[in-house]
Amino acid sequence: MGNNGPLIPILGFLTCAAFIYLSLGDLWFRFRGGEPELGFVSRNGTQFVLDGKPLYVNGWNSYWFMDHAVNDHSRHRVGAMLEAGSKMGLTVCRTWAFNDGGYNALQISPGRFDERVFKALDHVIAEAKTHGVRLLLSLVNDLQAYGGKTQYVNWAWQEGVGLSSSNDSFFFDPSIRRYFKNYLTVLLTRKNSITGIEYRNDPTIFAWELINEPRCFTDISGDTLQDWINEMTAFIKSIDKKHLLTVGLEGFYGPKSPKLLTVNPERWASELGSDFVRNSESPNIDFASVHIYPDHWFHDQGFEDKVKFVVKWMLSHIEDGDKELKKPVLFTEFGLSNLNKDYEPSQRDRFYRTIFDVVYKSAKRTRSGAGTLVWQFLIQGMEGFNDDFGIVPWEKDSIQRLMTEQSCRLARVTGRHLQDEKWREICSHRP
Secondary structure (H helix, E strand, C coil), X not given: CHHHCCHHHHXXXXXXXXXXXXXXXXXXXXXXXXXXXXXXXXXXXXXXXXXXXXXXXXXXXXXXXXXXXCCHHHHHHHHHHHHHHHHCCCCEEEEECCCECCCCCCEEXXXXXXXXXXXXXXXXXXXXXXXXXXXXXXXXXXXXXXXXXXXXXXXXXXXXXXXXXXXXXXXXXXXXXXXXXXXXXXHHCCECCCCCCEHHHCCCEEXXXXXXXXXXXXXXXXXXXXXXXXXXXXHHHHHCCCCEEECCCCCCCCCCCCCXXXXXXXXXXXXXXXXXXXXXXXXXXXXXXXXXXXXXXXXXXXXXXXXXXXXXXXXXXXXXXXXXXXXXXEEEEXXXXXXXXXXXXXXXXXHHHHXXXXXXXXXXXXXXXXXXXXXXXXXXCCHHHCCXXXXXXXXXXXXXXXXXXXXXXXXXXXXXXXXXXXXXXXXXXXX
């Protein structure tokens, strides 16, 4: 015993030090700015799942993140928007992971990428993780903004390998398919210069969206688009089996759908080469996506008729998710234009509330309505990126309050507000 004298206080000190480390380690980790490891969002039938519990999404669109993260003077807007979203309990932001050709292009030409812009996307993903927000990353645009399928067709034409000058050749031209697959490979295997994590292994990414609002006017049967969806989704899953995948549809029913005339806004919607159920049934598609824009789809409807249409439109797609697809349905864009002749600010509040109520009721009944993403949120001084749907959320108390209340309602459905300190803080003063 006498020979162990000096050892006893040393052991006591080490035991005490170990206790302090174990007790305060997590606090120290957070103090240094680290974040606990996120889990991947998966799906079980018609529900998203996170950490073994259903997840219902309340989020927003800020398509401009990567573009603004390129330059020092505008990069702060990304963090400011993510912080604001997090404070409202928003869980997912949809943004562009593409910019093909033109100013601040990520892909300068087929297979050539600007590292400066890639580092901007790295920053967006790292910032999202810091603020506890996941990202739905869209991979290409059907529209011409930020390059889109038009840019791919132009590249093929300029290189003398294009089969057609039609924008729809994006879907069937073998050379263009190779361009796009090369882009997908580079993006999915990109190692984030900030976090050191390859994109395909990063749970900060909620899901991939194959294409924003695909249409193929030259084949209204839908076969061309369907073949492209099947090929590209299989290719993505061969590289990345961890992330969810959606098409990026507007939600229109095709020419063979029984809902062709009963739910579509008008007949033209069935002649775009897409079909909500058929496209979403593709085996590598994990959840369906739908947009809600009665302002763009009708030219003679008043506000009350638009609200009625929205409810019918949403319930129809939730029914499809439950009965046909057996997959979650995420309403990835919605908005009310402030250019309507009869527009009043209070209408936007009611429009949002109507959409939120449909999703909340679906969640309470464990149906397939999995959430919504409003189009779009911005920061002050971004007039050049705004449109007739854009909102600076903290400039409008009613919208900020509606968004937060919806976050808390959905959190209560799954009990997350009881288990997470962040949710307790956000929801403690909300009805």
